[in-house]
Amino acid sequence: MTIAAPRTGPARLHLSENAHGASPLALLAARKALDPAAVYPDPARSAPAKAVAARLGVGEQQVAVANGSDELVLLSALALGDRDRPGVTTAGTFPGYRVCLTAVGRRCEEIPLDDGRVDADAVAAAMERAGIVYLCHPHNPSGAVLDRGRMDLLVERAAVTGTPLVVDEAYLEFAPAGTPQLRDYLGSGAPLLSLRTFSKAYGLAALRLGYAVGSAELVARLHEVQGTMPFSANAVAQAAAVAALADRDHLDEVRRQNSLQRAWFRSELARRGRRSLPSATNFVAVAVSDSAVAERLLAQDHDILVRDAGRFGFAGHLRVSLGPAKDLVRLMDALDLIDPVR
Structure with a gap:
C-alpha cells in the first residue's frame, strides 16, 4: 500500500487523518x-x-x-x-x-x-x-x-x-x-x-x-x-x-504502515534532538518551546498545518498527524528553523 495521493494546498498534519486512505x-x-x-x-x-x-x-x-x-x-x-x-x-x-x-x-x-x-x-x-x-x-x-x-x-x-x-x-x-x-x-x-x-x-x-x-x-x-x-x-x-x-486486509495494512511510520518519525525526531511522547495512535505529540507560536509560524511561513495541543490544555506540544514522509520531513526541517533544539 502507498500513502494516498496528497491534496493540493498545505501539508495537512493537524486533524489525525488517515494518510493511507479508505478501503x-x-x-x-x-x-x-x-x-x-x-x-x-x-x-x-x-x-x-x-x-x-x-x-x-x-x-x-x-x-x-x-x-x-x-x-x-x-x-x-x-x-x-x-x-x-x-x-x-x-x-x-x-x-x-x-x-x-x-x-x-x-x-x-x-x-x-x-x-x-x-x-x-x-x-x-x-x-x-x-x-x-x-x-x-x-x-x-x-x-x-x-x-x-x-x-x-x-x-x-x-x-x-x-x-x-x-x-x-x-x-x-x-x-x-x-x-x-x-x-x-x-x-x-x-x-x-x-x-x-x-x-x-x-x-x-x-x-x-x-x-x-x-x-x-x-x-x-x-x-x-x-x-x-x-x-x-x-x-x-x-x-x-x-x-x-x-475489508480486513486493508485495515491490517493501514495498521502496519502506521506503525512503521510512527517508529520512523519518532526516531528521526530523536536523531535531531527533539523530544516526542510515545504514541499508540496515528499522531505523535512533539515537544516545542511554545506550541501556540509554533502552530502559527508553521502555517504562516511554511504552509504546514499542525495542532497546538495547548488548545486541549496540553501546552508545549504539537499534535502531528502521521502524514506522508515528505510532509513530516518538511515539518521537522521547519521546526529546526523556528524552534531550534538547545
Missing part, C-alpha cells in the same frame, strides 16, 4: 449508494449495526450507530447518568466532552493528567461523586494508553458506583495488540460505553459515521434520544462502513 471496497460501496439519492437512509442503521455486532461479537441491541462519535458524545451527555452530579473527564484532552456536557446544562469537572497520562486512581476516586465519566483511550493528544490494571480499576469503580463510564476509543485500531479495550469488560455488569469511529483507521472522515458499543441498557437510552434525528447517518456512510469492516 477501495468502501469507496465502491459509497458510490453505489449514491444511486437512490432521493431515498431517505435507514433510520435504524441496521446494516452497519449488524456488521459492527458481528465483528465485535456482541448483540445488535448493544450497538448504536451515529453521525460520527461526536454525535454519540452529545447523545450520552443528554441521556446517561445523574444530571445533578458533575460529568468528569480529564484536563488536557479532547474538548468535546466538556463542550457537550456544558451545552446540555451539566457541570464538568476535569481531573489533571499524570505526566501526560490519565490518572486512573484520581478518576476512580471521582466516580463516587460523578454523574458520568468520559475518558479518551488512547489519549488525545498525548497518544498514551492505560495498562490492564488501571483499566480494571476504572471498570470496577464504575460497577460499584453505577456511574456510566464512556471511553472514547477513536484511535484504538492503531494501538498495539493487547491494549485494553472496553469490549473486554462488557460482561462485567458495569455501565460501560465504548465510542468508535470510521474516521481514523478506516479513512472515512468525510462521510461521518461512528458507533457506540456497550451495555444494552445504556445503548437503549441513546436510541431514545437519537429518535429526535432519525436520519443523521446518511446512506453513503452506512454502505461504506459495512464494506470497510469487511
Whole structure:
C-alpha cells in the first residue's frame, strides 16, 4: 500500500487523518449508494449495526450507530447518568466532552493528567461523586494508553458506583495488540460505553459515521434520544462502513504502515534532538518551546498545518498527524528553523 495521493494546498498534519486512505471496497460501496439519492437512509442503521455486532461479537441491541462519535458524545451527555452530579473527564484532552456536557446544562469537572497520562486512581476516586465519566483511550493528544490494571480499576469503580463510564476509543485500531479495550469488560455488569469511529483507521472522515458499543441498557437510552434525528447517518456512510469492516486486509495494512511510520518519525525526531511522547495512535505529540507560536509560524511561513495541543490544555506540544514522509520531513526541517533544539 502507498500513502494516498496528497491534496493540493498545505501539508495537512493537524486533524489525525488517515494518510493511507479508505478501503477501495468502501469507496465502491459509497458510490453505489449514491444511486437512490432521493431515498431517505435507514433510520435504524441496521446494516452497519449488524456488521459492527458481528465483528465485535456482541448483540445488535448493544450497538448504536451515529453521525460520527461526536454525535454519540452529545447523545450520552443528554441521556446517561445523574444530571445533578458533575460529568468528569480529564484536563488536557479532547474538548468535546466538556463542550457537550456544558451545552446540555451539566457541570464538568476535569481531573489533571499524570505526566501526560490519565490518572486512573484520581478518576476512580471521582466516580463516587460523578454523574458520568468520559475518558479518551488512547489519549488525545498525548497518544498514551492505560495498562490492564488501571483499566480494571476504572471498570470496577464504575460497577460499584453505577456511574456510566464512556471511553472514547477513536484511535484504538492503531494501538498495539493487547491494549485494553472496553469490549473486554462488557460482561462485567458495569455501565460501560465504548465510542468508535470510521474516521481514523478506516479513512472515512468525510462521510461521518461512528458507533457506540456497550451495555444494552445504556445503548437503549441513546436510541431514545437519537429518535429526535432519525436520519443523521446518511446512506453513503452506512454502505461504506459495512464494506470497510469487511475489508480486513486493508485495515491490517493501514495498521502496519502506521506503525512503521510512527517508529520512523519518532526516531528521526530523536536523531535531531527533539523530544516526542510515545504514541499508540496515528499522531505523535512533539515537544516545542511554545506550541501556540509554533502552530502559527508553521502555517504562516511554511504552509504546514499542525495542532497546538495547548488548545486541549496540553501546552508545549504539537499534535502531528502521521502524514506522508515528505510532509513530516518538511515539518521537522521547519521546526529546526523556528524552534531550534538547545
